[in-house]
Amino acid sequence: MEKLRRVLSGHEDEEQGLTAQVLDASTLSFGTRVKWFAICFATGIFCSILGTAFLWLPSGLKLFAVFYTIGNIAALASTCFLMGPVKQLKKMFESTRLIATIVMLWGKKGLALLFCVLQFLAMTWYSLSYIPFARDAVIKCFTSCLS
Structure with missing residues (x-):
């Protein structure tokens, strides 16, 4: 939208800063964001479940730790597709999400x-x-200390 505004106002040749160029290049449509959110979230859930299943294998504790951690990171990263990472970090400390953020x-x-x-x-x-x-x-000893 900003690029269209620049073209219409006649400032098309102005040099953009690096941040603006990155943001213009990385904007995704809402449908694409939702698709990648679903893919990333489902991958995260799958890895977490797979990691939990490894607990029942002999010496599967290391595999559990790896897959469960990857699953949690993927599930958390999936929310960045919905709003973008910077906006996500700002909104996670709002009053409606504060308790969930603290618990997480x-x-x-x-x-x-x-x-x-x-x-x-x-x-x-x-x-x-x-x-x-x-x-x-x-x-x-404990009963005497507590009474």
């Missing part, structure tokens, strides 16, 4: 940390079961 950005690290702590506590509780009266001592 912090959630995975926070959940991973929570599960690591829970696993450590479970291992501690399991280990204490081999020491006579250790669990009773820990329970008494």
